[in-house]
Amino acid sequence: MHTTDQNFFAGVVLACLFWCTSCTAQTLLGAAWASQIIEGCAAHAKAKGHSHAIAVYDAGGHPIALLRMDGNAPGVTDFAMKKATAVSLWHFSTANMAAAAKETPGFGNAPHVVAVPGGIPVFTADGKQFLGAVGVSGEAPIEDAACAEAGVKAAGLSSSFRKSDAAPR
Numbered sequence: 001m002h003t004t005d006q007n008f009f010a011g012v013v014l015a016c017l018f019w020c021t022s023c024t025a026q027t028l029l030g031a032a033w034a035s036q037i038i039e040g041c042a043a044h045a046k047a048k049g050h051s052h053a054i055a056v057y058d059a060g061g062h063p064i065a066l067l068r069m070d071g072n073a074p075g076v077t078d079f080a081m082k083k084a085t086a087v088s089l090w091h092f093s094t095a096n097m098a099a100a101a102k103e104t105p106g107f108g109n110a111p112h113v114v115a116v117p118g119g120i121p122v123f124t125a126d127g128k129q130f131l132g133a134v135g136v137s138g139e140a141p142i143e144d145a146a147c148a149e150a151g152v153k154a155a156g157l158s159s160s161f162r163k164s165d166a167a168p169r
Contacts, residue, residue, distance in 0.1 A: 040154020
């Protein structure tokens, strides 16, 4: 191998190592947080005498945790999962999807749009990184959304995006 080829190869290897290191620094929504979200939502529901199905999905749209509280039909669980899928793919709440469907012609027919409140995004506590989604169903849509919010709050996370404080370069 020539020196220039060796230098190029070494540069590629270093770039790949740097890229892989930065990938692992990214926060992921895992089972521990998902369990905290489920527990917080379930506690909220029990305090109100409600019963929900609760689905927690990661940022890639994959399920992490699911709970169908007593008294809910399987269709309720499927609807919670649809809400979580929609939010994980669109990165905004199903309540906002409902508003967008009214304001934007055709949006209501776009793939994975759910125009019923009860699905919310999950961000890091500082609101700067999207982690995934929670979908809740089983009660009135406003109660589903409140349950999801309670779960996210119980996990110490945020359901609101906040722009970075850093100035653009």
